[in-house]
Every structure is written in structure tokens, then in C-alpha cells.
Amino acid sequence: MKTIQKACPEDKPDIYRLFCEMLRDIYGKDAPHYDDSFLDKYFSGGADLILLAKEGEKTVAFLSIEEHREEYHYLYLDDFCVQEDFRGQGIGTELLKQAEAIAAARKIGLIVLHVERSNKRAARLYASLGYEEFGASDSRIRMIKRL
Numbered sequence: 001m002k003t004i005q006k007a008c009p010e011d012k013p014d015i016y017r018l019f020c021e022m023l024r025d026i027y028g029k030d031a032p033h034y035d036d037s038f039l040d041k042y043f044s045g046g047a048d049l050i051l052l053a054k055e056g057e058k059t060v061a062f063l064s065i066e067e068h069r070e071e072y073h074y075l076y077l078d079d080f081c082v083q084e085d086f087r088g089q090g091i092g093t094e095l096l097k098q099a100e101a102i103a104a105a106r107k108i109g110l111i112v113l114h115v116e117r118s119n120k121r122a123a124r125l126y127a128s129l130g131y132e133e134f135g136a137s138d139s140r141i142r143m144i145k146r147l
Helices: 007-026 036-043 091-105 120-128
Strands: 002-006 049-055 058-069 073-082 110-115 132-136 140-146
Touching: 002 058, 002 091, 007 036, 007 049, 007 058, 036 049, 036 110, 049 091, 073 091, 073 120, 091 120, 110 120, 120 140
Parallel strands: 073 110
Antiparallel strands: 002 049, 049 058, 058 073, 110 140, 132 140
């Protein structure tokens, strides 16, 4: 049975494992000199958080979410990884829907993310859920969804 829950500091090793998998998938390498204290902002009780998908006790996916109040008020979906052998089972879709529910509950009408051009599978997932291209660089595409 898969569950979605908010991460806590004890989940750092699982988040790191999936973060490295994400980097290997995109760039072909792990995180150099990874300092897990960078995750502390997600556990401080502020607006930023990490959602986990679990299969029983095993963490199989994560999505980091940041609330930005700049020119526009929006949720930014930062790092996101579904463990390879759990892809294609709707876990990524469920995490994205949970992020959208968080935005709606906070009365935030805009979600922003970036996807690597090389990550065509992720780009297709985002597009299928209503995210639209809204700018790009050589390596990344910015996508948005208005709620």
C-alpha cells in the first residue's frame, strides 16, 4: 500500500538516496560533497516541505516544495524523483496532485517547475497534468500550471 506523507529529519538518508538517483538519471553522476543540512529548511516548520511516497516502510519517491513570494506568489516544485522500479505506477502523478492540493489550500494559484530538456518522460508527465512551457534555457524548460 502506497502512502504520501510529509518528510521529517529522520528521512534524510532516503531523500539523499533518491536525490542521487535523480542526479544519475539526469547527469550521470551523484551529488558531489552533499551536505544534508541543506534539507533543514524543509523541516523548520516554515512553508517549504518535502512529500514522500512510501511503499510500506520503504521510501520510493520524494518531491520538494517551496513557497515563493516574489513578483508572483507561487509554489515551486524543486527536486523530484520516483525510484526507477516504481515508475509508471502513478506515484509521480499522486505527488504532483498533492502539491496542487497544498497550493489550493494555501490559496496559491500558480505552480512553477523546471525540467531538464533531456528528461522527456518527466516533461510528458507534466504536460499530461496541465503544465505548460513558459520559457526555456539551453538545458531546462520552465513549466507552469495555473490552478
